[in-house]
Every structure is written in structure tokens, then in C-alpha cells.
Amino acid sequence: MGSESRCENCIIRQFNSLRAMSKEELKQVSDSKTSKVIKKGEAIFEEGEKLNGVFCVREGVSKLSKLSSNGKDQIVKLATKGEVMGQRSVIAEETSNLSAVAVNDMELCFIPKEAIVNTLHKNPDFTFEVLRLMAHDLREADDVIVNISQKTVKQRIAEAFLYLKSNYGEDEQGFLILTLSREDIANVVGTATESCIRIISEFKKKGLLKSSGKKLGILDEKKLRDLAEGF
Amino acid sequence: MGSESRCENCIIRQFNSLRAMSKEELKQVSDSKTSKVIKKGEAIFEEGEKLNGVFCVREGVSKLSKLSSNGKDQIVKLATKGEVMGQRSVIAEETSNLSAVAVNDMELCFIPKEAIVNTLHKNPDFTFEVLRLMAHDLREADDVIVNISQKTVKQRIAEAFLYLKSNYGEDEQGFLILTLSREDIANVVGTATESCIRIISEFKKKGLLKSSGKKLGILDEKKLRDLAEGF
DNA sequence: TTGAAAAGGTGACAAATATCATATATATTT
DNA sequence: AAATATATATGATATTTGTCACCTTTTCAA
Numbered sequence A, B: 001m002g003s004e005s006r007c008e009n010c011i012i013r014q015f016n017s018l019r020a021m022s023k024e025e026l027k028q029v030s031d032s033k034t035s036k037v038i039k040k041g042e043a044i045f046e047e048g049e050k051l052n053g054v055f056c057v058r059e060g061v062s063k064l065s066k067l068s069s070n071g072k073d074q075i076v077k078l079a080t081k082g083e084v085m086g087q088r089s090v091i092a093e094e095t096s097n098l099s100a101v102a103v104n105d106m107e108l109c110f111i112p113k114e115a116i117v118n119t120l121h122k123n124p125d126f127t128f129e130v131l132r133l134m135a136h137d138l139r140e141a142d143d144v145i146v147n148i149s150q151k152t153v154k155q156r157i158a159e160a161f162l163y164l165k166s167n168y169g170e171d172e173q174g175f176l177i178l179t180l181s182r183e184d185i186a187n188v189v190g191t192a193t194e195s196c197i198r199i200i201s202e203f204k205k206k207g208l209l210k211s212s213g214k215k216l217g218i219l220d221e222k223k224l225r226d227l228a229e230g231f
Numbered sequence C: 001t002t003g004a005a006a007a008g009g010t011g012a013c014a015a016a017t018a019t020c021a022t023a024t025a026t027a028t029t030t
Numbered sequence D: 001a002a003a004t005a006t007a008t009a010t011g012a013t014a015t016t017t018g019t020c021a022c023c024t025t026t027t028c029a030a
Helices: A023-032 A087-092 A113-122 A124-150 A153-168 A182-189 A193-205 A221-229 B023-032 B087-092 B113-122 B124-150 B153-168 B182-189 B193-205 B221-229
Strands: A034-038 A043-045 A053-059 A062-067 A073-079 A099-102 A106-112 A209-212 A215-218 B034-038 B043-045 B053-059 B062-067 B073-079 B099-102 B106-112 B209-212 B215-218
Touching: A023 A106, A023 A113, A053 A087, A053 A113, A062 A182, A062 B124, A073 A124, A073 A182, A073 B124, A087 A113, A087 A124, A087 B124, A106 A113, A113 A124, A113 B124, A124 A153, A124 B062, A124 B073, A124 B087, A124 B113, A124 B124, A153 A182, A153 A193, A153 A215, A153 A221, A182 A193, A193 A209, B023 B106, B023 B113, B053 B087, B053 B113, B062 B182, B073 B124, B073 B182, B087 B113, B087 B124, B106 B113, B113 B124, B124 B153, B153 B182, B153 B193, B153 B215, B153 B221, B182 B193, B193 B209
Parallel strands: none
Antiparallel strands: A034 A106, A043 A099, A053 A106, A062 A073, A062 A099, A209 A215, B034 B106, B043 B099, B053 B106, B062 B073, B062 B099, B209 B215
């Protein structure tokens, strides 16, 4: 086993709460963790499932979503390299309220909950770090609530593209690095797929977006921003 | 100063994270806290304000809301006896993302952040308890997101009444103990005040709700529940 | 490599919801 | 108690968004 497969040496952890663990604790985590490769479209865990640990994203992006009674999926969060999924359920000792599906090919580590819970009760720095990140997630969730209930679908789609650009960046030709299907975008925004397609088409016609194959790119960020703000 | 004004003796704390504090820590909190009486409609803190501590609700209910760019308020959470407001901002060291306004006359304790942050870094049990409650809030926020984006206004209003009943109860005559204005209900649900009024009128005509003065009561809980579920 | 399946696209229409205007009831202040 | 402000109510109408039907393009597996 190469040394890069040890949590102690993993750069990913610099981006999440694991960085607050001691060498000792990390060693324990590393000894109990398992690595997983997940193909695009595959499920990592399902809503209602009891999680016996957390998942640390090493590569790729996962959508965390919840199925509503009418059969539609609402994407609540996208989890990226460095983020940990499933802590909420492990901490609250509840089944997961969300399901996680890979948006593209992923690599992740599974860390059994014992290693986490142990440290949570012993290392206040670690617990505080987890708390800090959860406080951040909660703020973002509040923002999503306000956006969904107060902005139009057009505004929210405009925002979604700005979010994709600022969080995942664009390639040399100006196309967004993270490509989501129209359906996924609709599920992030909370609208019907057809409405989403229609608005994206409109944005293309108006010169706000460009496309090439499956890729989409932002052409006029300022106008998109104005639109998102309601002008 | 009566002994009931000491945090060590306060029953309220049994309902929140403060119960995980040691006698010693509670003493420190108690010595630094101040009590406040807030009249219905008064603000406790504003969006964007830097909070120098947290507020523990001893009596009454507060609405935590966020102003959107179109001038409407979205109520994200109602905080009740035993709940602590403002921890998110104190923990993340950010200005508040929400403002808090008293829904009825309130009594609360202000605890300066030093007392909290100190304990957060020293007492893992306390930190874990705060974390557990925040995990719970986050789950609720996820549920709100799904509800707002997937359910109709009618369904959400039905849900709001069921929530008010199960969380605040009803009096001997079957009227909800917590009375919210139609505007507040609209802001919880994320709709226009007029739409909210219209639907409440409809519910009354259909025999699902009754009213007397400002008070509203649930007449047919089962039908209300079916409606909320989409039948 | 060729079909089937999935994703993207568009029109027509229906349904849900917001907005504006205005009226009435209720609460609050003087 | 009158005057004023605020909350509730309702109609008419506009706007937004969803739904259904159908078509084209792309993707992927046999």
C-alpha cells in the first residue's frame, strides 16, 4: 500500500474537518477506512439508509438529493473533493435524510463511524471543526430556502450557472468544468425539466450562455448576475 | 437575585445544549449573562449584525427570517422556549444571516460569546451537543427546501397548521396556542399574503379550520394531513 | 453499426400563483 | 369615541410555471 493511501498523507483532508485530528487519531481512521470507486450515476447511499460511517470525497462530485412524494428529486447539495458526506446522519444517529448519487466518476473513502464518533467525544478541536462546517452548510441551506421561495425559476437558473462557475471553474475555452444534465439542473433549482431546458435555450439565444456538445459555458457573466438579482 | 435566575438552576437549559456544561462552566455563563425582556414585534437582532453572543429563549417565540431582494421576508425557523439563537453566527464567526423578531412577548438570556466559545474548545460533550442540535436543524432545513420546491402552496399551508398544532399545541377550545398573522404564515410558507388568506378562507369554508377573533383552530386534522400529503 | 434508450428540445395548453385594486373588519392611538 | 392604522378579505387579471404530446439528437450497449 503506497503512503499516499494513508489518511495522514492525504491532501484531501486539508479541506475538511479531518485536518483537526491528531496523528494518532488519523492513524486509527486510516487503518479502518476503505476506498471505493463509484461510477457516474451509481448510488453511494440511499435516503432512509442507516449509515455506518461517513464518505470522504477524493475525486468527483456527488449530488445529495431527496425524493419528494410526487416522485421528483430535489438536489439539496453538491459534494465535491474534500467534503465529507453522511456526518449529519452519523452525528444525529438517524437514518440518512438524503441519498447520494455520483454525478461523474468518483473516488471516495469510507470511514466507519466508530473512528469518527470516538474522536468527536475526545477531541474538541475536531468536534468544533465539524461544527464549523455544519454551521456553514446550515447557512447555505437557509440561503437556498430564501432563493427558492422568493426568486423566479429564471433567476435561480442564472444563479445556478454562476454557482457552477465559481465553485468548479471553467476550462480554457470557457466551458463549465462540471457538466450537469438539464434534469439535474432542474432538480437543483426545483423546477420541471422542460422549464429548465426552455430557459437555458432562451439564455443561449440571448447570448448569455454558449454550448458545445454537452458542455455549457457562460458568455455574459454580468448580465447573468443582473438577471439573478432581478434586474 | 433569586436562585432561579442562575443558569445552574434554570430548567430551560434542560432543553438545549447548555445541559452538557459542567457546574463550573454554567457558573461562568451565569455570571456573564444578562436577561432581556422583548415586546411582541420588537427585533432581537438584525440580518448582517455581528453577534457578540447567543440568546437563550426562556419565554415566547421568535421568528428567524431573511429579507430577500424583492422586499419579502422569508421565515426560516421559529425559535421557542429552550432554543438558542445565534449560535451559528458565533460559531462560524460571521455576521448573522438571519434577523430575529419576537412573535409574542419574550423573555431571554443573552450569553456573551466568550463563555460559549471557551467551553466549545474545552468541553467535547458540550460541543457535541451543539453539533447534534445543529445537525437536527440542518435536516429540518433540508426538509423545508424539498417542501417548498415540491409542494403546492395549499399543501404547505396545511402542513404549517399541523406543525403549529404539534409544536405549540392547542387550548381547551381547540384553538392553536401560537397565533401567527396571515402575513407571518405566508412568510413561513413562502407565498403572497393574499394567497395565504385565500387558502385559509377556503380551509374554513371546507370545515378544516375554525376561527374566533385572531385565533385559528384545526377542525379536521385527518383531512388536513391528507391534503398536505397530496391527496 | 445499428437499434434502443436516454437526453434535449419545442409547441399548445392548463393550472397555480402573484399582483393590483378595493372593501371591510379589527386593533390602536389620541 | 373618533380617527387612524393595520389586518383580513375578495374579485379581476396577469404572469409564471407545469404538464402533455411529440419530435430530434445523442449516447450506449448488444
